[in-house]
Amino acid sequence: LRTFACHLMRCMRCPVAYHTGDNCVAAGSVVITPHIIICSNHSSSKKNGHLTSPVNVGWCFICARGGRLLCCESCPASFHPECLNIEMPEGTWCCSECRAGRKPHYKQIVWVKLGSYRWWPAEICNPRLVPFNIQTLKHDIGEFPVFFFGSHDYYWIGRGRVFPYVESDRNFAEGQMGINKTFKKALEEAARRFQELKAQRESREALEQERNSRRPPPYKFIKSNKPVGKVQVHVADLSEIPRCSCKPTDESPCGRDSQCLNRMLQYECHPQVCPAGDRCHNQHFSQRLFAETEVFKTDRCGWGLRTKQDLKKGDFVMEYVGELIDLEECRLRIKHANENRVTNFYMLTLTKDRVIDAGPKGNFSRFMNHSCSPNCETQKWTVNGDVRIGLFTLCDIEAGTELTFNYNLDCLGNGRTSCHCGAENCSGFLGVQPRVSQSNNQKSARNAKLKPKKRKLKPENRQTHEYFCFCCGEGGELVMCDKKDCPKAYHLLCLNLTKPPFGRWECPWHECSVCQCAAASFCHFCPSSFCREHDRGALVPSALDGRPCCSSHDPQNPLGSQSDLNRATIKVEQPEPSEEPGE
Structure with a gap:
């Protein structure tokens, strides 16, 4: 609103306002000055009395x-x-x-x-x-x-x-x-x-779209967490802040390689309490000693953050800041986002009753993308009596490298968000445990040979779902069937739905395509299924191992397309981000 405030034409008789230009101003409005009009609502509606x-x-x-x-x-x-x-x-x-x-x-x-x-x-x-x-x-x-x-x-x-x-x-x-x-x-x-x-x-x-693509979406830049509503920021008394045993004569007092007790416990030293005083190297949060970074447009993950300087393992990158909200406000914002089809969230849990939302307000840390093989991690530190979240490097990082961390996202409802990080161990979805690399498998196999054999316990059956839509065969954000042992997943659009189904949900594969009763026979290549009353002649064996197929498929070539081939195999490839269809 601040950006366009100077480009508005306001009615002098009512609160109506328009952007300047023929595309917005209502025809019939009378222009008084370049920014003052009488809008068309004030017509006398009379002709010859x-x-x-x-x-x-x-x-x-x-x-x-x-x-x-x-x-x-x-x-x-x-x-x-x-x-x-x-x-x-x-x-x-x-x-x-x-x-x-x-x-x-x-x-x-x-x-x-x-x-x-x-x-x-x-x-x-x-x-x-x-x-x-x-x-x-x-x-x-x-x-x-x-x-x-x-x-x-x-x-x-x-x-x-x-x-x-x-x-x-x-x-x-x-x-x-x-x-x-x-x-x-x-x-x-x-x-x-x-x-x-x-x-x-x-x-x-x-x-205009090209112009907008050159800059990140709008947000308000802030330097510290801003409490919303009843949420409070805790401030400790100086007598409650722990005192370390570092000395000002040390080579690097309270530094990363020192034996500072506060640093080990992830407490930031207070300048009035720390014995090292001004030479203390454990005040990154309060002094905002952030790494030099820049926001840039990535190829597949929207906007991202990269470092402009070389970083070493364990370096402090920056603090994750935003609005401090409680759980009730968090639920309301998530509900509002789902109703408006907003898919980008910037929320991190701070404490059991407080959440940081960097969506409307935050700093550059809000642009850091997720990765199943990240080069940064989040750490909770106590600063002046309150808990704050910082981003620290997991390895040495060269200048110009994108900074990422693992969101550890909890999937809400039945929806899943596709992951496009491109890592070798990418799980395909946010919030899903990354796949173990081959080297780790070999290492665990060698260790297993050295250990004495133990009685094998029968593993617990865990329901796993496919990573592609059973209707169109493509990946993306999917809803999962909740019926036991059913691996099928679907796009909301393929189900003619605008919101994820609420509560326990069973996919249309378990209902007869004719009468919606419980299905007894199923097509192997699409969600078509039939009850015992309607299954006579509805399915025929296909050329693929005799798998049943309905009349929508050619029994000699039931796959028919590459999307069906992806659905029929177990191999999962990293899906590319889809473009929204134009008008």
Whole structure:
């Protein structure tokens, strides 16, 4: 908001505000100064002393058929009540677009009703860009000039006589009877102008997206933890802070290679308590002795953090700071994020009743990515009586190397987040234990030979799930079936769901595809299944070891595609991040 505050045009009569430019300002607003307007809500709604009402269309905006229609009181929109799944209301009624405050804007193609003429395509023009004689015509607040295609005339019109033109309107209008040459020309010009404005908008959006991709998402930079609500930051009395036995004459008092008791117990020395005084080397948190780092754009994991200097094993990188919230606030934020399909979380547990959320506020540490083979780790230190989290290196790191740590994420519900760290021991998902490397397996095998044989205990059966969707065969964020011994997983989109299912959930593979009863026979290559009543002839043996397949597959080649091949084998490869589909 601070960034765009100076670029807003505010109404002097109400709290309405718009960004400057023809794409945001509501058509019909009166510009007083470059930042002050009278918005179109303040129209007197009178014409020659009489109240004006919108001219509603004679067809439903949803099904395009006539009949008993519900008309909007603010714009030409009309609907069948049954198309909106509502009863015919009593009194005045406005459509959802008008209730949401959406209004026509400049450089928009619309259909206009003028007098007894038919609905005609036109473009809403900025009053400053029309001929002077058109500007001087009498008009009211809320009215705006339109340029009619075909005839190339101008006229001032109100919101109640226009509705938006969409891309398919040309084909719909051409199917009507009695189209003359002028109207046909107007349709061609409107379609051409609509495509020009669409191309300009897409180019502008692409430029804005590229501009946004060059900088991290917005957040507020802070230097220390900020408590929220009832959460408090503990401050110890000087008499309660432990005193180490280091001396100021030591070569590196309280340093990493010293025998400082406070450092061993992960307590930071206090400058007024430590015997070493100003020479103490155990005050990294309070003095913010952070490593020199920079935020950069990674290839597969969004934004990341890398060091600009060489670091040694055990070096302090920086403190993880953010908003200090309690567990109740944490649950509310996670619920809000799930409802808004937010997948990035920046929460770290500080104590049993406090959590650090670096999402809205934090420092550069919030950009450090997860890795199954990290080069940094988190450590909890006590600083001036309160617990704080620091990031420390696990090995020597060269300048220019990305800094990572293991999130140790607890998966919420049935959802899983794909991991793209690229490590050899990558588990494929955040919160899943990394795979043991081959060298470790060989080492454990050698150690096992040296130990005396013990009685083997029958291992406990643990339910494991596949790392790909049973519908499309691709990886990503999946929901897991909770039925015992069922390994299947699915994308929410493949299940036509927008949120992960709540509580215990069984996948559609266990329900008959015909009657939704308990399934008795299953297709090996898709979620199709059948009960005993409907399984006769529904499945046939395939060429792959006689595995049953339904009629959706060729028994000689039931796999059919590479995605099915990935689903039929046990080999798991690191999934690439998918791109969201464009409009």
